[in-house]
Amino acid sequence: MITLWGRDSSINVQKVMWCLDELGLAHERKDAGGAFGYPADYAAMNPNPLVPTLEEDGFTLWESNVIVRYLCAKHAAGTLYPEDLRVRADAERWMDWQTTNATAAMRDVFWNLVRLKPEERDAAATAKSTEASESKARILDAHLATRPYMAGDTFTMADIPIGLHLNRWYLLPIERPDLPHARAYCERVRARPGAKTVMALPLT
CATH class of the missing domain: 3.40.30.10 (Glutaredoxin)
Structure with a gap:
């Protein structure tokens, strides 16, 4: 169990x-x-x-x-967990990038606009984090211009953390550029049965 x-x-x-x-x-x-x-x-x-x-x-x-x-x-060996070593390493790279780069970039804008009261917010930190998180989204948009999923043509384990990260970015109450490949990707993974429940949850 x-x-x-x-x-x-x-x-x-x-x-x-x-x-x-x-x-x-x-x-x-x-x-x-x-x-x-x-x-x-x-x-x-x-x-x-x-x-x-x-x-x-x-x-x-x-x-x-x-x-x-x-x-x-x-x-899910051979599907979500790729058998090809290079494809698997690519998937793991993006999973680690989400933790060490993308999450760190978004942390302050998320905390300030979602979890802190208006009087507690740091405008400078929010602006800096908004800019940083946009730069990470642009990296994803460029990567996804050449493939439908993070590690290639099929959905893998990498798409779980990356999909959730982009979904959170799109739910934040901020202005953002139109990144067509990132947006299409987010819509693609949102349609998966396993994603629907968690991606429908509000930001808290």
């Missing part, structure tokens, strides 16, 4: 929710983090503490993109 710990408002939890639905895996999700707090024994599973954490038959795993890789390797 698979148990996913984490609140559904977390984009990192949403990655695993989408992956589990994409793979058709039965699971139970338990709210944790944010307003829900953590159970007393949570640190034994995840010492950070952060969400998500996955439990499966006595095995625990944290770090959202690693969980997605694990599930895809176990249940």
Whole structure:
């Protein structure tokens, strides 16, 4: 039995929710983090503490993109988890880029416009982050001009974190340029059954 710990408002939890639905895996999700707090024994599973954490038959795993890789390797080798080493490395590169580059660029604009009260907002940080997140979206738009999905012609594990990142960018209350390839890609992945639930959630 698979148990996913984490609140559904977390984009990192949403990655695993989408992956589990994409793979058709039965699971139970338990709210944790944010307003829900953590159970007393949570640190034994995840010492950070952060969400998500996955439990499966006595095995625990944290770090959202690693969980997605694990599930895809176990249940979708050759499809979501590419067999070709170079294609798989390409997919993993974009997954890591989402964590280390794209998320960092968007953090301040998201926090200021979504999670902070108007009187608490930092206008300069918001403007800087808006510009930085647009630059990352332009990188994606250029990449997606040559392929329908992040690693090529088919949907892979890379499209889960990237799809959610772009979806969040499009939901932010900001002005943005028309990036046709990024927009078409976002519409493409939003149509997937596994994505519909998480991408319909409001930003909180």
